Amino acid sequence: MPGDGGETGRLTRVSDGELQTYSLVELAVERLRLEILSGRSEPGQRLIEEQLTRRLGISRAPLREAMRLLAQQGLVEHIPRRGARVATLSDDDVRELYEVRDVLERHAIATMPDSPDLTRLRATLDVMRLATASDDRLELANAHRRFHTEVVALAGNRQLTALYGSLLVRIQLYMAVNMQREAEATRSDDGLQRHERLLTALEQGTPSAILTALTTHGARAYLT
Numbered sequence: 001m002p003g004d005g006g007e008t009g010r011l012t013r014v015s016d017g018e019l020q021t022y023s024l025v026e027l028a029v030e031r032l033r034l035e036i037l038s039g040r041s042e043p044g045q046r047l048i049e050e051q052l053t054r055r056l057g058i059s060r061a062p063l064r065e066a067m068r069l070l071a072q073q074g075l076v077e078h079i080p081r082r083g084a085r086v087a088t089l090s091d092d093d094v095r096e097l098y099e100v101r102d103v104l105e106r107h108a109i110a111t112m113p114d115s116p117d118l119t120r121l122r123a124t125l126d127v128m129r130l131a132t133a134s135d136d137r138l139e140l141a142n143a144h145r146r147f148h149t150e151v152v153a154l155a156g157n158r159q160l161t162a163l164y165g166s167l168l169v170r171i172q173l174y175m176a177v178n179m180q181r182e183a184e185a186t187r188s189d190d191g192l193q194r195h196e197r198l199l200t201a202l203e204q205g206t207p208s209a210i211l212t213a214l215t216t217h218g219a220r221a222y223l224t
Helices: 024-037 049-056 060-072 091-111 119-134 137-153 158-185 190-204 207-215
Strands: 010-015 018-023 076-079 083-086
Touching: 018 024, 024 049, 024 060, 024 137, 024 158, 049 060, 060 076, 091 137, 091 158, 091 207, 119 137, 119 190, 137 158, 137 190, 190 207
Parallel strands: none
Antiparallel strands: 010 018, 076 083
């Protein structure tokens, strides 16, 4: 990896016209997180240190710190005497995560103001439209997650939004699998239309209509 090297070295990159500085650990976290959430690294896949240090161009120390941070996010798990792997979710895990998700969403809807600002939701839906048109599945998966996070954020409770966001990251472990199934079984814009219906319910501002839209949002398989 280009840069000044060393385990404490820092690299710079250009993003949106600005120079941003990232430590080797942060770069490794970003790269591995992208691979996991895009489905390039599947749930249960082993993460072998020698291969990762060679591919990422870093030493073991920053890689191990990156893996520790990813484990805190629920994306990596360490198996005694077997090393690390991409985290997995059992059927019970998925069911329980969705039960918690539903509780948080319903609480957010019950406590949101009468006329919430839907600007960020509309912007996220625009991103979803572009990702659908270009068949960018990673960006589409991220847009789905951001949309739901923005719905919860309408309640104005920062702790609730943070908790909800971390929960969705765990569910997104299976995002790529779910979206591929959806692409094979339905029209490519079905997911977009579900989110448009949910936005329409929010624009109407009737809590019962919003809850109905959430309930019928789609088969609750992973992230819909």
